Amino acid sequence: MEMERGIIQVQEHSAEHRAKMWKIALNVSGKGDSLSPWDGVLDLPEQTLIHNRSQQLIDQLKVSEEERRDMVSDVESVITFYCKSRNISFTPELSWPHLLKPLLGLQLPRSDLYNCFYAVMNKYIPRECVPNGRPFHLYRLLLQYHEPELCSFLDTKKITPDSYAINWMGSLFSSHCPPDVTQAVWDCYLRQADPFLIFFLMLIILVNAKEAILSDDGGSKEDIINMLEASPSHLESEDIEDLFSLAQYYQSKTPLSLRKMNQNLFGSSLVALKEEDTDLSQALCLPVSVPEILQANQLQQDGVRFFVVDCRPAEQYNAGHLSTAFHLDSDLMLQTPSEFALSVKSLLEAQKQSLESGSIASGEHLCFMGSGREEEDMYMNMVLAHFLQKNKEYVSIAKGGFMALQKHLVDMNIEGLDSSYIHWIVSTSGSHSSLSSADGESLSSPGDGKGVKSLVNKMTFALKSKSVNVKEKMISFIENTATPVDR
Structure with a gap:
């Protein structure tokens, strides 16, 4: 106080x-x-x-x-x-x-x-705050998420964030701001006590300079880097409150996964980044965790809400998919481009309608979901690249794809934390009138057992990777909560 x-x-x-x-x-x-x-x-x-x-x-x-x-x-x-x-x-x-x-x-x-x-x-200073360090790859993904046009322009010029922002991040702007401005920045920064704010403050400084950057298309790479690097020097003490307000606004429009997946960038632990951590330098776009995707659209809030786009082949989608997902068959992109173009048009129209109707599937943030198997997701990556080339903002990818979704739902149900999770996956086969429509308005009713059947049939991969004991628990759970089903 x-x-x-x-x-x-x-x-x-x-x-x-x-x-x-x-x-x-x-x-x-x-x-x-x-x-x-x-x-x-x-x-x-x-x-x-x-x-x-x-x-x-x-x-x-x-x-x-x-x-x-x-x-x-x-x-x-x-x-x-x-x-x-x-x-x-x-x-x-x-x-x-x-x-x-x-x-x-x-x-x-x-x-x-x-x-x-x-x-x-x-x-407050992230680990690996060095040239080509992880924080700068994360920052580029954040810039791409909110300002794809600007990110694309800088990528074309081969201007990486560390080339202009290494001192911004490493000094919390004191390298370029006058002492009175730095003190005002730090007053707000320490009051907020949020180390991740540095990414959003850097984003706002770039957004503020966007017009000047894009108009300098003919300038040399070095000139643009110098102009960018000097941007914080134009700040004045009276700008700082607005700077932080805008940073917090952009933060509220960013998936929480950015923070949760990168907590180990800050703090005193000398433990190296885990091997399974996403290599952000190779990431096409911002990864989002499956739990966040499921939770975001359940909470009626102003934060990030996702419109999930399932890019797996039609037979996989029909066999089982997230009840709120829209299907965009990535194979069409190469096989029948005209059909693919129509599908993209339908997708954007469905997203617009779901937002207007307030559907549980609605969201202005597009999240693409593949199978989670690298060889199958090559086509999805091409679809992602297509949307990014169109400078579409708020584009993300479901980390681990449909396999991660299955595993998460199995884990949640085995733990007995929330039996309603079992109705997240539905099938489009058979005559299940209660299964979800394209915009996810209806879900299987809890007592009909159809959601369970679909889940069991399609979770083979997730279950194979678990112990026999876990499998028995899952079967026991199903037998106690639903009518027997034929395998």
Whole structure:
């Protein structure tokens, strides 16, 4: 509460007051001297680089010669001890000196300076904030999701996000913003306490510069990168509130999977990214988890709602599909392009109608679902590329495809968490009048057992991958909740 009250009025207060607020926000208020066990020896192989960068930073500040010496020593000591304690090397592209600049304005003792620097690094600077690092691939997918035209233009020019935004991300904009603007940005940033905001703030800065970027089509790659990199320098203190409001608006229009699948970008854990984590550099578009797809359209809310497009072959779709999914046979794209074009037209019309009617299947966010098997999903990837080439916004892919959906539903039902999940998959074969229509308005009724039959028949793959014990639990569950069915 003190933090909330203080930061709102912080512009009117001294550096001392701001220091108090930031230390509360970073949870380092009253923390001891982390540097005390260190002998203070400055002997890293890259020490000359650290010293020179520290001097360059202090040269930007208007301070007396005596203050200058002390501040260079503080910055060099903080960076050196951080490298030694974390067993990492300082390299030229790192933005740590920029990150220390706003903290130096608070006139903190060295121990507090280090604690604040460590806390900002730990909570707000993503791992792999290096050229071609994972955060920049994630940012590109976010840009493509909201601003496909702009993303496509930069891709064509071979301008990658790390080429202009590495210092934005690595310094929380202090590399390019004047000190008063940086302080206003950090006041809001620390109040929100959300590390993922950096992605959305960067997005807004790019959206703001969109007109200038697209009009500079004839400019060289280097000119565009320089213009982009300098964009935050145009911000003024009075712009910051609007900047954050817009960032939060775009965040509300983004699948939560972006955050949930990438939590390990932030925090103190030194555990490497898991092997099964999506390689974002190879991702065609933003991946979305199956649980989010199922939950989003159940909640009558203003957030992200998905219009699911099932791109599997017709026989697979007919055998069993998500009750709210629209079928777009990806094979048609190569076999009969004219039929494919008609199907796309029908898809967009169905999406429009479902939005107008408020259907459970409605959503302005298109989520494409394949089988989850790489060799089969090649055609779906071509369909995805088709929509992306048309600069369609809000395009995503269901991570793991229909196989992940089956596995999730089996897991949910075996756990007995929610028996209604079993009615998510329906079949279009037979004369089941209660099965869902194209827009998903009707579902199998809980007692008729047809949803169960469809689910059992089509879950062979998911069940094969589980133990016999799990299979028995699933069969026992079905026998206790539905009329016996023929396999």
